[in-house]
Amino acid sequence: NAGVTQTPKFRVLKTGQSMTLLCAQDMNHEYMYWYRQDPGMGLRLIHYSVGEGTTAKGEVPDGYNVSRLKKQNFLLGLESAAPSQTSVYFCASSYRSRGLETQYFGPGTRLLVL
Amino acid sequence: SQQGEEDPQALSIQEGENATMNCSYKTSINNLQWYRQNSGRGLVHLILIRSNEREKHSGRLRVTLDTSKKSSSLLITASRAADTASYFCATEANSGGSNYKLTFGKGTLLTVNP
Numbered sequence: 001n002a003g004v005t006q007t008p009k010f011r012v013l014k015t016g017q018s019m020t021l022l023c024a025q026d027m028n029h030e031y032m033y034w035y036r037q038d039p040g041m042g043l044r045l046i047h048y049s050v051g052e053g054t055t056a057k058g059e060v061p062d063g064y065n066v067s068r069l070k071k072q073n074f075l076l077g078l079e080s081a082a083p084s085q086t087s088v089y090f091c092a093s094s095y096r097s098r099g100l101e102t103q104y105f106g107p108g109t110r111l112l113v114l
Numbered sequence: 115s116q117q118g119e120e121d122p123q124a125l126s127i128q129e130g131e132n133a134t135m136n137c138s139y140k141t142s143i144n145n146l147q148w149y150r151q152n153s154g155r156g157l158v159h160l161i162l163i164r165s166n167e168r169e170k171h172s173g174r175l176r177v178t179l180d181t182s183k184k185s186s187s188l189l190i191t192a193s194r195a196a197d198t199a200s201y202f203c204a205t206e207a208n209s210g211g212s213n214y215k216l217t218f219g220k221g222t223l224l225t226v227n228p
Contacts, residue, residue: 004156035218042202042220043157058215090156100164101206102147103216105156 001026004106006091012112013081021076021109023091031094032074033058033103034066036087043090049074081113118146118203118219126225133190135222137203138183144206146179147216148188151200160188160201193226200224 004025013019023032030051035043045058049068063085065077074093078085088110092103121136137146145164149157163170163179163186170177176189190197200223204216 033215040220043218045215045217048215092157100145100162101216102159102162103149103157103204105158107156108154 003027004091004093004104006089006106006109008109009107010110010112012114013078014114015082017081018077018079019081019111020078021089021091021111023074023076023093023106024072025074025091025093025104026072027093027095027104028071029093029095029104030071031096031101032068033092033094034064034074034076035090035092036060036085037090037108038087046076046089081111083113085111086113087111118205118217120201120203120219120222122222123220124223124225126227127193129193129195129226129228131193131226133193133197133224133226135188135201135224137186137188137219139186139203139205140184141205141207143181146177146186147204147206148175148177148186149202149204149218151202151221153199157202190224193224195226195228198224198226 007022033048034046047066052071055066067075091106094101094103118139147162148160151157161172174191179186200221202221204218
């Protein structure tokens with residue numbers, strides 16, 4: 001199993017450009033998450049999904065949109081990138097078993113917005 | 115806002131020594147988890163402790179949980195250079211319904227010197 005994969009690994013954008021980050025998992029997990037990690041801030045949840053066709057806002061959703069058209073994929077879109085969105089983005093997936101859940105993370109996407 | 119806060123922010127020890135990291139949180143939880151992040155990589159789940167458990171072991175890891183003080187500690191015994199990483203605690207709040215999101219702290223950077 002590849003686990004959780006993210007593409008691209010690194011991207012440079014100019015302010016105002018748009019892009020989509022792709023997350024794919026091959027573990028048949030129901031739940032998927034997008035986080036951003038900034039120095040000194042830990043991980044902050046952007047959006048999440050509890051199943052195919054569902055999405056919900058996390059802690060810092062502004063400026064981002066997501067879609068979960070297929071169970072194995074979770075897309076994060078930036079419609080008009082801003083320098084404040086320079087960050088490392090992590091995708092994670094999980095399932096619940098006996099009321100417990102642990103998350104499996106991808107390797108991250110480094111985004112630089114100039 | 116962050117639920118968990120790790121202490122210290124950074125810790126430097128010699129190989130063979132024990133490393134202790136602490137996590138404090140604010141609200142009632144279902145469980146608390148510890149994750150490790152090697153530089154430039156995604157997070158990896160280490161251990162989960164339920165709210166009704168006080169101590170848990172996994173190899174060289176020992177986790178304690180004190181719900182009355184809303185705190186947890188992670189002890190790594192006989193540390194190795196390969197343990198050098200950032201360590202994050204994550205809490206699953208006891209909020210009822212289907213709100214199963216994890217909230218991550220800012221992490222402790224552990225450096226183990228050979």
